Amino acid sequence: MTNKYLTIHNDIVKQIEAGEIAPNSLLPSEHELKDLYGTSRETIRKALNLLAQNGYIQKVRGKGSIVIKNTKLDFPVSGLVSFNELAQKMGKKPKTIVHELSLRKPDQYIKQQLNISSKDHVWHISRVREIGGEKIILDKDYLNKKYVPHITKEICEHSIYHYLENELNLVISYAKKEIIVEDPTAEDRDLLNLEGFHNIVIIKNYVYLEDASLFQYTESRHRPDKFRFVDFARRNHM
Amino acid sequence: MTNKYLTIHNDIVKQIEAGEIAPNSLLPSEHELKDLYGTSRETIRKALNLLAQNGYIQKVRGKGSIVIKNTKLDFPVSGLVSFNELAQKMGKKPKTIVHELSLRKPDQYIKQQLNISSKDHVWHISRVREIGGEKIILDKDYLNKKYVPHITKEICEHSIYHYLENELNLVISYAKKEIIVEDPTAEDRDLLNLEGFHNIVIIKNYVYLEDASLFQYTESRHRPDKFRFVDFARRNHM
DNA sequence: AAGTGGTCTAGACCACGGC
DNA sequence: CCGTGGTCTAGACCACTTC
Structure with missing residues (x-):
């Protein structure tokens, strides 16, 4: 070090x-x-x-x-930052409500996203993020049991990443991220404060370990007014 | 080379x-x-x-x-890619309609975004991008005249970046990008095919030259259904 | 001409994984 | 143990900017 x-x-x-x-x-x-x-x-x-x-x-x-004058990239979703790290930088009191925590056989969609077989089991975690009293974000995590044998509600309320990196000593290495905008589902409307909003911003995250194995798929569903993505990019002159 | x-x-x-x-x-x-x-x-x-x-x-x-299996990052807005490069990768016939091309004194907003004084003049360029017969994207460019003395409608229809890099020999070096979602303005509704859509995805782009001078501010306003952002990120272990 | 960053070399030692 | 990548060195030459 x-x-x-x-x-x-x-x-x-x-x-x-x-x-x-x-x-x-x-x-x-x-x-x-x-x-x-x-x-x-x-x-x-x-x-x-x-x-x-x-x-x-x-x-x-x-x-x-x-x-370079640093225009304070104050909401860097870019770079694999977790929710708690984010909320801390925003200076607001975050609250996490765990709606679901179960171990299941993967359905077709998850099987495809996590690139696994029917025999593997997958943790389904569904969490709502509340900032300033409003339910803003719905996080749906899917973790391969092969890498995460056990997980508790307390861990989900605190920080999954902290648990994975510091307790399980998994080394998260890189991720592929995709951002799209869709109509909210009934579940979105049910769990979030979406009155007066017509869209939902979805961040799909495929997270890989240091040996290049895919171990987590996450969908982070944001209310559009509170969504902000900042990025710094260098031009490739090849 | x-x-x-x-x-x-x-x-x-x-x-x-x-x-x-x-x-x-x-x-x-x-x-x-x-x-x-x-x-x-x-x-x-x-x-x-x-x-x-x-x-x-x-x-x-x-x-x-x-x-790593390359899951074809086929829409890399990430990394400072221009519209024509993008459309080419999507394999569709793009069309660009120039709605405005004028040289003006900057108003308060642009003065702030481009970080310039009232004496500088700024090119205002407004373009609509059509893919598959639908008007999908509204691009509003603001270029500091100090770096771009002259520009024509033909150039705007083709590729501004190509002109800047190959004709003016400006070297674009890096950019700060911000993505947010808002309600469409009257102008958005007027110029784009937004029937049935309630939001617009705005990509704000601050473009810098190799000597770290800010020379362009761009707002790219996308219809949400056709917006997609893909990113590859490595975790910082510092 | 002097100073800057960009590339490249041939070595060295270390930390880690797998056998 | 050996082979792997990670760090570090002391030099060299080049391309470019500034004066």
């Missing part, structure tokens, strides 16, 4: 976020940073590339690394 | 997409690839890291690089 380039990256992030380095100004050059941190230039470059990837700086050849 | 690591990356992409390397199988090890391509290991690692970032492989320490 004492990664040099990560340490340097985090150190510079801290300086940028604290405003110690002015936006639109230049970072010290790579050669200067190399001496400053007492390391090789390639290691500095790893740190700077990470900063560029995360939208903190823009590297310009022959010139230097420009610090 | 004869980048070694890019060449290697593209070569492996081609093999994966052609199915010459089976999904869930392992790539040759980095040491083998190093000999195979006659290069250093760090160069191979650059190519592999790019592959991982683009969702082609999953690297596992002590094991190797697993080829």
Whole structure:
């Protein structure tokens, strides 16, 4: 955990976020940073590339690394952030109501989404997320029992991700996400406060472990007024 | 343009997409690839890291690089792709109708979005995108005249990005994207086929050049049934 | 011409997985 | 134990910007 380039990256992030380095100004050059941190230039470059990837700086050849003004990407659904992490950043009191927690044989749809056989069993979890007294989000999780043998209502109310990563020591590695807009189902209308709303934003999430095995499928159904997705993208010049 | 690591990356992409390397199988090890391509290991690692970032492989320490089954991310709004590139991938005949092309002093909203003064002038471009005979998307572009002195209706009908990158030689570097859902405005109803639809999906795009200067603000307003956003995200373990 | 970032090399040691 | 990927080094040359 004492990664040099990560340490340097985090150190510079801290300086940028604290405003110690002015936006639109230049970072010290790579050669200067190399001496400053007492390391090789390639290691500095790893740190700077990470900063560029995360939208903190823009590297310009022959010139230097420009610090980008960070317009506070305050709702980063992008990047695999869980509900509790999100609510915390929004500064509101979240509440989670577990509507269902059962172990079932997968139906056709789930079998397809999770890419498994009829013999596997799957946890069905249905949760409503309440923020500021309003039921805003319906989360439907499907977890392969092969990877998650046991789970309780208390865990679902707290944080499934925390349980998976810290108790079961599963390493979540990457996800494929899809966002679409549909008409609400009867279930949506039943469980959420949808009076006066005509659509629902659906985020489908396919979550993979570090060995590239698919272990979870999640549908996160958002009331449209409270949905916001922010993304930082670099143009591929290939 | 004869980048070694890019060449290697593209070569492996081609093999994966052609199915010459089976999904869930392992790539040759980095040491083998190093000999195979006659290069250093760090160069191979650059190519592999790019592959991982683009969702082609999953690297596992002590094991190797697993080829991920590519579920054809067929509508990658993610990654700064333009409308014409998109329509092409969808295999449908797109049509662009230019409703407005004018040079104006910015109003309060645009001044704020583009972060400019009252003295700058701004191109206002309003275009409707038609796919399969239906008016689906309303694109409203605002370009700082400082970077784009001249533009014509023909260019807007074809591809603004193509003009900027190939004629003006502007290098688009990165963008901040925001997706929200709102009620349609009178203008939306007027210009698009929105009969029976109650919401509109808005993609706000702030586009930056390579020197980190903001030069374009775009609002892309989609009919909800034809909107789809796909994303590949890696979990940050920091 | 001097300074910047971009690429590349040939080695080294470490952490981890599987046999 | 061996092979894997992860980190790191000290140099080199190149392309580009600025003066």
